[in-house]
Amino acid sequence: MSIDQSTAAKVAKLARIKVEEDALPALAEEFNTILGFIEQLNEVDVEGVEPMTSVTPQRLKRRADEVTDGNQQAKVLANAPDAREGFFAVPKVVE
């Protein structure tokens, strides 16, 4: 599998990272180096092998479905780059 510039641009878009047009060839080349390394996995016979979901066999704990935290609006907003009137502020989303 070889990644071309348009695929690199698509991946950057999906990852929401702006990559300038002139940086795309180098990025595509880096992807190809890394993916070339990963291709080795195709040598392994994985027929009938379950994909790992949890490295330690454990049941996730359950707890009662009740409110245990909250009422910390000021703390939640304390690190926001732009907070107004108790909300996170972002550029206009809906036209």
Add this chain to the structure above:
Amino acid sequence: MTDLNKLGLAEARDLLRKGETTSVALTEACLAAIDSAGALNAFVHKTPEIALERARAADARIAAGDAPAMCGLPIGIKDLFCTKGVESQAASNILKGFKPEYESTVSQKLQDAGAVMLGKLNMDEFAMGSSNETSAYGAAISPWRRGNEETPLTPGGSSGGSAAAVAADLCLAATGTDTGGSIRQPAAFTGTVGIKPTYGRCSRWGIVAFASSLDQAGPMTKNVRDAAIMLEAMCGHDAKDSTSADLAVPNFEAMLTGDIKGKKIGIPREYRMEGMPAEIAKLWDEGAAMLKGAGAEIVDISLPHTKYALPAYYVIAPAEASSNLARYDGVRYGHRASLAQGDGITEMYEKTRAEGFGHEVQRRVMVGTYVLSAGFYDAYYNRARRVRTLIKQDFEQAFAAGVDAILTPATPSAAFGLGEMTDEDPVKMYLNDVFTVTVNLAGLPGISVPTGVDSQGLPLGLQLIGRPWEEGDLLNTAYALEQAAGFVAKPARWW
């Protein structure tokens, strides 16, 4: 007494309990050492006021006869741990200025055990790197040098600042985190001890996430006894991390008898890789001989899927990172790019993430996005998770055959010079983790112990891998290896 900063945890604890020194004196010695070690770039946020306040409180507790395990002992905290009211930015510009409103479980446990935080330690950005060179603060520098050369060397990564600080006696010990070798590789590069416990031993709550199924915190210390003391203080079940194990934490220090008679130590033949430097092969053979001399039985074992561990890791870790790092969107915390007229929310995300993330982080997020994208998910991500199952089975079979611990080199070489790997392709840097990454994929405990020096006087370490949840037994084997190796080299001070 002078040079209090040069003490280890156990030594300092014993002096404190005998009333022969105070936490304030220990803390002041470390703060002075930190202030004179700017050249190492290890401490990136200093917290002397917090340190002295906690030291005074610790002295009061000791005087009152209430001295928990780490009481009054000054340590450094890796920048990946969220510390309340203190910058915690994972060495990334995207978290510039971030001061958490909460404390990570592990750093809280250390604080509850009486430990004194000196400040935050340098690391690779989001723990992605093996040389500390991806840090937004600039690289941390190893206190070690090759012979009489002045070439700045890497302390390793990602916990490079932690390793440099412990090796240079800027603190008595430090926290690290390990996703593919980030505690054990820097420990090996700096002549210190680092243990990554079994996945689930330490709570991940409040530690900035890189790859959640692989990340574990652990101590970086001057010797194995200190690792036992500090690990015990860091572990334990936490309702805030659903993957943290609800198991009792043993008294690890009490398990250090040094008696390993009859223990079976496996030597995995697949780790003897083509092109392994003679010095590393020799170190490994000598380590096996030391354990044999201490009464252990050395057996040849096979871990057939070893070769596929790194490629599987470089699918799984970036995939998880791309998901974890989606939260850095310029809305809730950290950096937001300044926007042009007419820019909408998509431009805000794209510009913020391009400005805030460094090159290696961007690359891994995008590789992760690619391997998870429609059409490739099965071919890459699911295949890697299947290979991970096989890697874990390799270890299970070795342990089922009666092996108690596995001995391997910790790293394929001694520390390299800063910049020496930058021109190489990224895969060359990834090879640093070749001996350590299998342990994260299998969720096992692993420890790096310094056992020798190379021809240029740089430290080299060996890794011991243990059975799940048997850190106590693993620490004891490491203790026996440490006793036999008698590693005492320290870097000559130039900084």
